[in-house]
Amino acid sequence: MQVGELESRSLAEQAADKIEQMIIENQWNPGDKLPNEMDMVEKLGVGRGTIREAVKILESRNVVEIRRGKGTFVCNDIGKIGDPLGFRFASDKKKLAEDLSDFRAMLEPQIAKIAAQKATDKDIEDLQRLCDEVESMICNGENYSERDIELHTKIASITGNSIVEQIIPLIAQGVSIYVDLTNHELAGTAALTHQKVVDAIRSHDAIAAYEAMKAHMKENRENLELLKKK
Known part of the structure; x- marks a missing residue:
């Protein structure tokens, strides 16, 4: 790479950082459209080529998305990459499922x-709806993974803790891999343990909610142990 290319890349990185800062300072929300290319050139004092490169950098970071013919928009899951820890490349899916199960049991x-x-x-109403849908799908032999993820995600989001919200994708990965690995055949009493968790949350009984979720995690882990015997 030539010196000029290095300088150009550095300038694009700086422009990307400045655009990120604009998004933060202006409190632009997911789906909001960024200023057009010429406005960016004027605001940042760089060339069009640098702006285009900066946008590509931000696209790779999952900060913006380019919609052909429409413009550049703030991503829905801004800054979040679908598989940040590279789980899809894990060769031993059973070991991964066990590790994720243990991780979830800790949290x-x-x-x-x-x-x-x-x-x-309203939170409790949403939880009950999701709980009912998961139960119905299990009874009908349907793939309940997506609804199960929504249920656990909803519980996590209720905490209002910004760090917990950042680890929700790990919880979702754990649910998804578990359900896929067991081929939906080891749902066991998941519907019952889900309901116990929701009932405890409805009663605002923190200790009961803790114990019900602990029992749910224990059941999942035991089901994974059953897979070793097959």
Whole structure:
């Protein structure tokens, strides 16, 4: 790479950082459209080529998305990459499922405990709906993974903790890999343990919510152990 190319790349990185700062300072939300290319040239005092390169950098960071013919927009899941820890490349999916199950067991009971303390009537209504949908899908032999993820994600979001919200993708990965690995055949009493968690949150019983989620995590882990015997 020539010196000129290095300088150009450095300038593009700086422009990308400045655009990120604009998004933060202007409190632009997911789906908001960024100023057009010429406005960016004027605001940042750089050339069009540098702006285009900066936008590509931000696209790779999942900060913006380019919609052909429409412009550049703030990403829905801004800054979040679909598989940040590269789980899809793990060769031993069973070991990965076990590790994720153990990780969830460390966190989700406490998350449920906090959710029981903070849940609103609307939160509880949403949880019950998701719980009912998961139960119905299990009974019908359908793939319930997506709804299961929504249920656990909702519980985590109720905490209102920004760090917890950042690890929700790990919880989702754990649910998804578990369900896929067990081929939906080991749902066991998931519907019952889900309901116990929701009931405890509805009662704002933090200890009961903790214990119900702990039991749910224990059941999942035991189901994974059953896979070793097959």
